Amino acid sequence: MISEYKINKKELNFIPNHIYNKGYVYKDHFIFEKKKLNDFAIFIGANEEIAEKKLIAFTNHLKEHKPLAYKQIQDILKDEEKHAEYSLRFAKNNNSLFSYKIKLSKEKTLSFFRHIYANSLNKFSFIFNPILITIIVLISFVAHFLKLKKKITDEDVMKNIEPNSIT
């Protein structure tokens, strides 16, 4: 993709921290650390299935204009399909049918809401940004007076520093 479409590598960088903000993963632990193996398998199965559907919709846009990218994504789709299949097969074998169905629909519902939340972040900004701008303008007045001491020199750093202070 880099050579065919002259995409700079920068554009392909994946920054894991960004997905914390959107609520897909948790900052303070890995998902597999908190979930039991059966629940984790259902989580993976349900979400890989959803990811597969989303990728199919995405590749339909690429099919005609970017055939190489389309082909590469088809390979990724095969992986997604396998992950979903294996995880769900494991979960099916290790849960009663009723419990499996309940857990699967719970994961799909949660994922649905996560997507709604992630897709709505811009809309939230539309509502909250004017409030934040007002706060910022107010702070700008306060900031004029609140000037932390900036020292170009300090004769005795250890004596003048307050160790327990965050300022």
Next chain:
Amino acid sequence: MFYIGISAYYHESSVFLTDNNGTNCFLKEESFSRIKGDKNFPQRCIKFLIKKFDLKNENIKSICFYEKPFRSWWEIFSYSIKNPLQNKDFLIHHLKNFNKGSIFFYTDINKLINVSRDKIVYSSHHLSHCLYGSSLIKNISDYVYVTCDGVGEGETMSIYTINDEYKIKKIWTNFYPNSIGLLYSTITDFLGFEINEGEFKVMSLSSFGNPIYKNELKEIFDINNFTIDMDYFEFHKNPGKSFSKKLCDVFGEPYLNITEEANFKKYANIASSAQLILENTMDNLIQKAINLSGKTKVILTGGVALNCKMIHNLSKKNIFEEMIVPPSPGDSGSAIGATNFAFLEQSKSKMLDFNTVFLGPQKKFINKIEIRDNFFTKINLTSDFANETSTKLIEGEIIASYYGPNEVGPRSLGNTSIFCDASNRETVNKLNLKVKKREYFQPLAPVLLEEDFEKYFSINKSIVKNLEWMGTLCDAKEELYDKYSSIIHVDGTCRTQIVKDEHSLTYKILKNFKENGSDILVNTSFNISKDPVVFDLYDVYVNMKRMNINFVIMDDGLYQTKDI
């Protein structure tokens, strides 16, 4: 009683624990989370320490964060808020992230361990850098301590001195946004590399170009007064963009594909110009430090000091008697500086000093022996496994190393490395491009015994100490070109490491290697490009399988991976 230093939230998070009685443990969060440069609160490191050292309020003397959290947040904010509407995107982002930064450090710590509030102390950003530098040397009053980084608590350059009574004096400071570090990072971004990760690629790229844009860059950054023209930048306005359209008017289109020759040449020229401006600025800064302090020995810290090409070129100007750049001069190493601050703050008249760069945990401290036996088979037939390893290296094998304590800093110094014979061009190329998947313009680094250094390399005596941790470049002599040309960079330099410690396994391997007919090994970090260096035996196994490396040398022998 333990002193703990923590550096987190902005660059790669790290923790350092010491009892000042021989127990030291330096850890990076990326080792546990496997996210390269992980900057989140280092909870996994702390959990590891709690488990291993049974940490509780009673056996903790002090926990020190490496900077003042509110000051750090406020100083950047207060610059942008001068024009609130123009910089609103940045300010909104900064305000929204108020609770995600270090302000809630105490809360984050207390989620893991209940420590009384009076045991939590906060150092100052550049002071932590300075105190890390001081922990490496004996005669602290002989040196002037210079720190230069992107920004820390609103400071971009600082000069300190310390006298024999441990009185620390700050003799000069420069403030945000006048930062040569941020200029270099902006160029890194412009060239399509990731900020905080790609600066070393810009440094390597600079050797392929000519500094034809130096005058344009001198307009942007005044190298004599250390001031910056903010019209060329956007980092104070927009959290997702570092440069403005005005910079594009000077250099043309950003983010071009450098696999095309014309783009490569142009970007190499930009990188070369940025490198020259950086070196000229640092030259002036160090001269200022020497003039103000009256001392000619310099300890240089801060992220900018990671630029080993700059250290090498500065040494040729003969402006200082000695320059030491610690092995981890960036924020990660500041965890050690913060610990030193906590120690000095308690003792008033003592500082920590370490005579080793291997402050990480021993491999046997990290792993259980059963895990090793599940994944690896011991293959050496005699007790002289260093010799067997050397023989395999001579035969053209690529061998990983995983022994002794971990290194501090971004460079693997033998204990978590990948070695191959530097005289075998084919193996070196395979290691660089296929195994490590590095950029073709990044050379691999050589390692050799101290006694052989002068046979192949030359260096100004003032920076020779830094060779112990690959902290500088040196020049290749003619003798090196005959047999080891594959490790020489296009500008005739090498980022060489010398090994002095006769008790280390790396020394023994090199000694045997020499007896088998070759003097120099290639030493590269034990990871695939963009992944963190291996930490435990699971990482070792997975990385070896991914890189198709069959052999690893450990503390007690040579091992081969099992097929599971």
